[in-house]
Structures are given as C-alpha cells and as structure tokens.
Amino acid sequence: MTSQWLFTALVALVGLERVAELVVSRRHAAWALSRGGVERGQSHYPVMVFLHTGLLVGAVAEVWLADRPFLPALGWPMLALALASQALRWWCIRTLGNQWNTRVIVVPGLPLVRRGPYRLFPHPNYVAVVAEGLALPLVHSAWVTATVFTVANAALLTVRVRSESAALRELAPPVAAASGVTR
Template sequence: MIAYTVLVLLVGLERVAELVVARRNAAWSREHGGVEYGSGHYPVMVLLHTGLLAGCLAEGWLAHRPFLPALGWPMLVLALAAQALRWWCIGTLGPRWNTRVIIVPGLPLVGGGPYRWLSHPNYLAVVVEGAALPLVHSNWLTATVFTLLNAPLLVTRVRCENAALATLPPGPVPSASAAPAAP
C-alpha cells in the first residue's frame, strides 16, 4: 500500500504541474484575446478530480484493498499511458492547452499530435486514468463512483469545448507552433 500511496501522491504532484502550466497558458491566452467558456463547471471538475485522488487513498487504506498483480500491473500500465497521452496533448497544444476552456479568437484548430485521430484525446486520458488508477490497488468503488460522476461532467465539458472551438476558423494546422509565440 505504501508504493500505491506514493504513486497517487506522484499523480497529485503531476496535477500541480498541470495547474502551473495551465495558469501560465491562461495568461498567454488572455494576453492574446482569449475568451473563457464554461467556467461554471470548472469547480465541479476540480472537486471531482481531487476526489479521485482522495478516494484512491481512502479506499485503499480504509477498506484494506489488496494489490492483485493480474489486475494491478495492467492498470498501472494504463494509468501511465494516460499520463503520457495527457502530456502529449499538452505538448501538442503548447500555450493553447489549459484546464479551462479558453479560446484565442482567430487561431485555427490544431490537427497534429493525437488530435490527428481524436477530437478530445485528453478526455480519453481522463477516462482511462479514472478507471485505471484506482484499480491499480483494487479500489473498485472509487473507479466506479468517479466514472459515473465523470460521465455527465465530460458530456458537459465536451459540449462546451465543441461550442467554443466552433468559433475558430476551419483548417487544422499540424501543431500549435503555428500559433503566435509566447512572449
């Protein structure tokens, strides 16, 4: 359980790194005329994602969930793959990536990286991580509750983001490098 606790804490530190990047990118977007959409659901998203990490730790320690190698190792691989996909999204979008929905008017859609195949690859990472991270240590209750609560939030988020992205000009560009450089 100690190793799992360390894993969850490392994911928590990764979230802090995401927030640092998001804050920097939000400032860049606002400096370039960015407009935020759907800010009302953002606090719910933060609460749910914080709850995922807390639930992983609480269920593991309080319910004494075992590590089952046949389940735990594949779920660890999926959880790490979700992190890799998330950072691929962040790298591909560059200063346009954010935990909020902030659109800089006039910039075309990004069509490189994982966006060549999926419209919202970061949300695939969220779904996979939401199931896999708890199941690394058999925390089936946390995986189930997060997945059920995340589904309507994700529907709201994707609708919001699609509406915001519809304001951008057509014609995806290979990567965010076509965007104005950050100062």
C-alpha cells in the same frame, strides 16, 4: 514497505503531476487571455476540480479504509494503463502548446490543432482522463472509487465537451468551424 504505502506514494506522485499541470495551465491561460482569449464553461470548472481531487483522495482512502488488496493480475495492467494515460496527457499538452489549459479558453482566429493525438481523434486529453480515472484506483483494487469517478466523470465530460465544442465553433475561424473538427 506494504503495497498500500507504495500505492499512496503513486497517488501522491500523480497529485504532484497535477500541480505541474496547473502551473502550465495558468501560464497558458494567461497567454491565451492576453491574446483576446475568451473563457467559456466556467460554472463546471469547480466541479471538475472537486471530482479530480476526489479521485486521488478517494483512491487512497478506499485502499486504506476498506483494506483493498493489491491483485497483481489487475494491478500491473492498470498501472501500465495509468502510466500510458499520463503519457497521452503530456503528448496533448505538448501538441497544443500555449493553447492547452485546464479551462475552456479559446483565442479567436487561431486555427484548430490537427496534429499529434488530435489527428487521431477529437478529444484525446479526455481519453487520458477516462483511462486514468478507471485505471489508477484499480491499481490497488479501489473499485468503488473507480466506479464513482467513471460515472461522475461521464456526466461532467458531457457538459465539458459540449462547452468546449460550442466555444470552438463560436470563436474559431469560419473554415475551421465548418469542418466540425474540435480539439
């Protein structure tokens, strides 16, 4: 089996992981909405879905169409970083529990989460997204996909973090909102 097929299988597994995330997200979104959750930032969500889908499709397409090589000195460290980003993502999901979903839904009155990776920095899930977006394509030298995703994702995260921070300030209890701490 060639390294291209192995890379394609890796990306397919990441795609299946995304489906699992969406299942969890829908369940958590329903929980939040049933408790008075308010959604913000809906306009950027389709762009986010398109971008993340493009990462997976683009990485595989670039590897096959541009005949990108597997370079062990680059590929193995990037695989480790991609796997670490998955671990960080699921740590975030587990820490937030029902409050985690892929949309910006905040339940008024719930305290901000300040444990797990959220005690270390404000947006750890986005750290995972940035790391994975760079590392996954570079496992098999898909540098164009890594570059395009990283630049587009930086622009998207600017909008996303602003939207999320504004929603948390608006809907969080006054004491938590005054602290400036976000999820």
